[in-house]
Amino acid sequence: MTVAASPVPLDDWFVRDLGGLYQPWQAAPAPSPELVAFNDDLAAELGLDAAALRAPEGVAVLTGTAVPTGATPVAMAYAGHQFGNYSPRLGDGRALLLGEITDTAGRRRDLHLKGSGRTPFARGGDGLATLGPMLREYVVGEAMHALGVPTTRALSVATTGERVMRERPLPGAVLARVASSHLRVGTFQYAAATGDADLLARLTGHAIARHHPQAAEAERPALALLEAVVEAQAALVAQWMDVGFVHGVMNTDNMTISGETIDYGPCAFLDAYDPATVYSSIDHGGRYAYGNQPQVAQWNLARFAESLLSRIEDDPEAAIPAATEVVSSFAPRFARHRSAGLHAKLGLVGEHRELAEELITLMAEQKPDHTRFFRGLSSAARGDASPVLDLVVDRDALDAWLGRWRAVLDDQDRPAAESADAMDRVNPVYIPRNHHVEAALDAAVAGDPAPFHRLVDVVSRPFEERPGLEEYAQGDPSATGYVTYCGT
Numbered sequence: 001m002t003v004a005a006s007p008v009p010l011d012d013w014f015v016r017d018l019g020g021l022y023q024p025w026q027a028a029p030a031p032s033p034e035l036v037a038f039n040d041d042l043a044a045e046l047g048l049d050a051a052a053l054r055a056p057e058g059v060a061v062l063t064g065t066a067v068p069t070g071a072t073p074v075a076m077a078y079a080g081h082q083f084g085n086y087s088p089r090l091g092d093g094r095a096l097l098l099g100e101i102t103d104t105a106g107r108r109r110d111l112h113l114k115g116s117g118r119t120p121f122a123r124g125g126d127g128l129a130t131l132g133p134m135l136r137e138y139v140v141g142e143a144m145h146a147l148g149v150p151t152t153r154a155l156s157v158a159t160t161g162e163r164v165m166r167e168r169p170l171p172g173a174v175l176a177r178v179a180s181s182h183l184r185v186g187t188f189q190y191a192a193a194t195g196d197a198d199l200l201a202r203l204t205g206h207a208i209a210r211h212h213p214q215a216a217e218a219e220r221p222a223l224a225l226l227e228a229v230v231e232a233q234a235a236l237v238a239q240w241m242d243v244g245f246v247h248g249v250m251n252t253d254n255m256t257i258s259g260e261t262i263d264y265g266p267c268a269f270l271d272a273y274d275p276a277t278v279y280s281s282i283d284h285g286g287r288y289a290y291g292n293q294p295q296v297a298q299w300n301l302a303r304f305a306e307s308l309l310s311r312i313e314d315d316p317e318a319a320i321p322a323a324t325e326v327v328s329s330f331a332p333r334f335a336r337h338r339s340a341g342l343h344a345k346l347g348l349v350g351e352h353r354e355l356a357e358e359l360i361t362l363m364a365e366q367k368p369d370h371t372r373f374f375r376g377l378s379s380a381a382r383g384d385a386s387p388v389l390d391l392v393v394d395r396d397a398l399d400a401w402l403g404r405w406r407a408v409l410d411d412q413d414r415p416a417a418e419s420a421d422a423m424d425r426v427n428p429v430y431i432p433r434n435h436h437v438e439a440a441l442d443a444a445v446a447g448d449p450a451p452f453h454r455l456v457d458v459v460s461r462p463f464e465e466r467p468g469l470e471e472y473a474q475g476d477p478s479a480t481g482y483v484t485y486c487g488t
Helices: 014-017 038-047 050-054 058-064 129-149 185-196 197-211 213-217 221-243 290-312 316-328 329-343 353-366 368-379 396-411 416-424 434-445 449-461
Strands: 002-004 023-024 035-036 066-068 072-078 080-082 085-087 095-102 110-113 153-165 170-177
Touching: 014 072, 014 095, 014 197, 014 434, 035 050, 035 058, 035 129, 035 449, 038 050, 038 153, 050 058, 058 066, 066 095, 072 434, 129 153, 129 221, 129 434, 129 449, 153 368, 185 290, 197 213, 197 221, 197 290, 213 221, 221 290, 221 316, 221 329, 290 316, 290 329, 316 329, 329 353, 329 416, 353 396, 368 396, 368 416, 368 434, 396 416, 434 449
Parallel strands: 002 066
Antiparallel strands: 023 072, 035 153, 072 095, 080 085, 095 110, 110 170, 153 170
């Protein structure tokens, strides 16, 4: 391990503040690291020198082989409920926090490595990652960012020069990930479980200062933090539902305090609209199905509330009514955000919740392609309903709804054409279609990264219909039975 003159100016705020929530550690050597993907736009946003990071010394930093001056790499500790079962000691089993960067807008961001080798939290795993899942995280994160969904993002993916054994030998890889922070519900669960009141107090103060500073002015700052996180997650999950995103592994260690989407493992986007859709190979009971995501988020937030009780009141029992009230507010908060998202997707101004809910019920019955259907509605607003009618079996039922919807559009203060234009700004043409993602990752693993880079370009401009990209707007005709895997 070498110490590098830093192409990445890093701070160690987390390390200074939160002793007891990490183990200092070093990445495993990467014998011949090579960049496969580098995010120039994100590098510019972070104020980093892309050329320096593409150089061998920069790639060494991005794979953990070299430690930037001032950095203290640590494996972060956290607990978590995984598929409802509590694990008291999870942590970064194959990842390291390098430190924090202050970006060009003055925001503090984490730089974190994934796939950098075994840590004390590895729990018997090899601590490594393979190229395909790291590229999945890159492309889906960029798609979510372009769609306007709060998300962690990949700065780079580099192969290590080693083969990693899964079902077969695969190229090893390290992802460099950027997040507002990596504080999770599971971080608070771990701190609370230690019984160390000072640790939980430091963590609560750190989270408030970093993400929700307004909570510091409240009479009960920890309760205000809970409320802020409930609101952030209600808004986030509503946006997932709007774009048809299925996270796939909504464990409490995968829910951030910041309200960013994190850990793109067995994730996917809907083809046909179906609330029961499950893609993850390990979600046998459908706990994290598309339609269950709001309820699971609220369940996770209840676990967050439990971890904060002793910070809300000196007597934790006395804090339960106030905490319960805040957690219970998730449902109306989510409903408000979801309704606003649907109104925007439908070009509706004012309150037309019943009309929007009728459509969702109809879609659940007819199961049209989610993305193509909403995009096609702008054509219907302009007078051509065939793009949406062709996606359903019961054309009469949809046509009846379309008639009621168009009557509302015609009564609005703006022309229907303006409503259609507004819809095109929120209903994407392109998402990371599951069959295109798989084809791009397979090609990259086989040594051809070109389809991956093309897919990243497509999903980075999701609302702009571009000639020559028609295949990327189409669903997979053999989508039934699509399965994703966690990549470990």
